[in-house]
Amino acid sequence: MTMPDDWIRTFELRAQEQAARAHELSRQLQERSVTVASADGEVRLTVDSAGGLAGLEFGRGASELSLEDLAALVLQTSRRAQARLAESMSEAVAQVFGQGSETASFVSQAYAERFPRPDDDADGDQR
Numbered sequence: 631m632t633m634p635d636d637w638i639r640t641f642e643l644r645a646q647e648q649a650a651r652a653h654e655l656s657r658q659l660q661e662r663s664v665t666v667a668s669a670d671g672e673v674r675l676t677v678d679s680a681g682g683l684a685g686l687e688f689g690r691g692a693s694e695l696s697l698e699d700l701a702a703l704v705l706q707t708s709r710r711a712q713a714r715l716a717e718s719m720s721e722a723v724a725q726v727f728g729q730g731s732e733t734a735s736f737v738s739q740a741y742a743e744r745f746p747r748p749d750d751d752a753d754g755d756q757r
Contacts, residue, residue, distance in 0.1 A: 655726045655733075662718055666711040673703050677711040679719075681745055709748045716741035 660679050667674040672692040676685035692700055720738035727733040 651726050655723060658722045658726065659719060662715065662722065664711050664715045664718055666707055666714060668703050668707045672700070673707045675704065675707055675711055677708065677715050679715070681712045681715055683708065706748065709745075712745035713747040716745040716747075 662679045663676050663684055665674065665676040665685070667689075670691055671689040672695060674687045674689065675683060678684040686704070688700075695703065716738075719741045720734070723734045723737040724731075
């Protein structure tokens with residue numbers, strides 16, 4: 631093989647590797663979901679890979695809340711679940727492309743901007 635042939639083959643192998651990584655990442659991201667419960671368990675919900683509501687359950691204490699308070703708690707818990715989803719997506723990208731890669735940085739930033747961590751997020755959540 632000549633030098634240009636070697637370069638082309640190396641380029642082809644790198645392109646195939648990147649395509650395989652992108653496919654694996656896409657698969658992992660589509661399968662991700664996050665479940666979070668409110669601090670006292672009144673609300674437990676799951677968000678899918680797009681951050682949309684995929685499941686919602688009410689615990690015992692939910693019936694003791696006013697409808698306004700329950701609605702606020704659902705929204706608060708949903709925002710926390712979406713922020714956790716962003717963290718989970720960042721972990722997935724880092725596993726596939728490497729922690730310091732441009733791809734990991736780009737995807738992590740995109741999810742963090744879309745689903746920022748709420749100021750009132752508690753650390754003791756159930757997942």
